[in-house]
Amino acid sequence: MDFSLSKEQKDIKKAAAEFARGEFQADLILECETNHRFPREVFKQMGELGFIGLDYPEAVGGGDLGVMENVLVIEEFCKADSGMGMALHLAFLPAKIIKIFGTPAQHQKFLGPLVKGDWVSAVSFTEADHGSDLTRMETTLREVADGFVLNGAKVFTTNGLYADFFIVLAQEDLDARPGKGMTTILVERDPGSWLGGSLEINELTGKMGLHMASSSELVFHDLKVPKENILGERGRGLLNVLDFLDESRIEIGAQALGICEGAFLKALRHARDRKQFNRSIIDFQGIGHKVARMWSQVQSLKWLTYYGAWLCDHGPEKLAGAIPMVTSTVKHHVPETAKAIIDNAITVFGGYGYFLDQEVERRYRDNRIIEMYEGTVEIQLNNIVRILKKMAPGFMETEIL
Ligand SMILES: Cc1cc2nc3c(=O)[nH]c(=O)nc-3n(C[C@H](O)[C@H](O)[C@H](O)COP(=O)(O)OP(=O)(O)OC[C@H]3O[C@@H](n4cnc5c(N)ncnc54)[C@H](O)[C@@H]3O)c2cc1C
Helix, strand or coil: CCCCCCHHHHHHHHHHHHHHHHHCCHHHHHHHHHHCCCCHHHHHHHHHCCCCCCCCCHHHCCCCCCHHHHHHHHHHHHHHCHHHHHHHHHHHHHHHHHHHHCCHHHHHHHHHHHHCCCCCEEEECCECCECCCCCCCCCEEEEECCEEEEEEEEEEEECCCCCCEEEEEEECCCCCCCCCCEEEEEEECCHHHCCEEEEEEEECCCCCCCCCCCEEEEEEEEEEECHHHEECCCCEHHHHHHHHHHHHHHHHHHHHHHHHHHHHHHHHHHHHHCEECCEEHHHCHHHHHHHHHHHHHHHHHHHHHHHHHHHHHHCCHHHHHHHHHHHHHHHHHHHHHHHHHHHHHHHHHHHHHHCHHHCHHHHHHHHHHHHCCCCCHHHHHHHHHHHHHHCCCCHHHCCCC
16 A cells, blocks of 8 residues: 655646646636636646646647546645636536547547637536436437437536537437436537527526636527537437546545645634734634644545545556445545535634635635535435445455445
């Protein structure tokens, strides 16, 4: 067992921390936060410096590395700033599904510009009546002589206002059993790529956090796209999404890890510097123990997340079956515990913690969505119970955990 990062991984982590220190300037953060603006110029710089597509093939300009390297970058970015880190990660995360299921031509067309920071990606699975339950889509996909026609509406698509392409889950076989007959298809934003119809995009306002990323409704009106836009096997759409979520939920966990790590560091500094009753508040046991507990919790989340990433990248064949279990563990446990850590950070800050400028309250609001998107905490717990019910007695003694 070796817990150390490789030299390359340490260099990536250090470079990500330096990039965040240099580019995530306080005035830029405040401007993007208050104007609900995606920092596209920082995304472009990220691409130029090679932080996007670390897990993509070299043929499209990627790093040919893995989930672990992405996790290190996301952790550092979200440690530096929750809003900025999440918005930047969410701009490239959706394209992972193309990395997994795309043809070489789709890799070149979509991943190539994304790696350079020129294109932003989005996934559109959720519909008004289908959130946790994706076993049926109302958005339909119909094959015609020269293309595929989409009709229907999606909600909560992150990056809707500025994404250059969308990965859409649609129902192709209307008579299929639940979970079957769905297909994933690529839709470009550029109307020049359409063969007919239209795409309406409406921004959903008034979110609790995640202010630097847009959240939109997408409405497809007989939108016709070319046949080569089909992503992966037809009829296997939901399975494509579930395979994507196995990896992506680990990276989403890294958002929460970085956010609470940053909140812990801020709280530690404040607890040492802030004096009341002529003593640093860390010397009051009520505060000191809180800080100590936050430290222990951050450490446990870090190693759980790293283990999940390692499993995705190196898990031997016989451990592949453990990935959904670990992925759901990361996806529910990290943001839930991060919420408690950030809440304690607010307590350490006293009244100052309630204001935006200390940005611990913003970390709380931003972290809250991590419990929901890409499958809620309850859905992750359902997954874990489903697997636990099937485990043979004595499974804890095996290599799996
Ligand atoms: C800011 C934001 C960004 C998002 N980005 C995207 C995106 O880019 N693309 C995309 O496709 N979607 C996106 N989503 C949608 C997100 O994934 C869904 O909101 C989420 O999966 C939950 O679906 P729902 O909101 O319809 O809640 P529901 O499914 O209605 O659930 C409501 C409550 O019931 C619980 N529940 C439901 N079923 C069960 C069950 N079987 N057992 C126990 N509890 C259950 C849920 O856990 C939840 O607490 C985003 C959402 C938000 C808010």
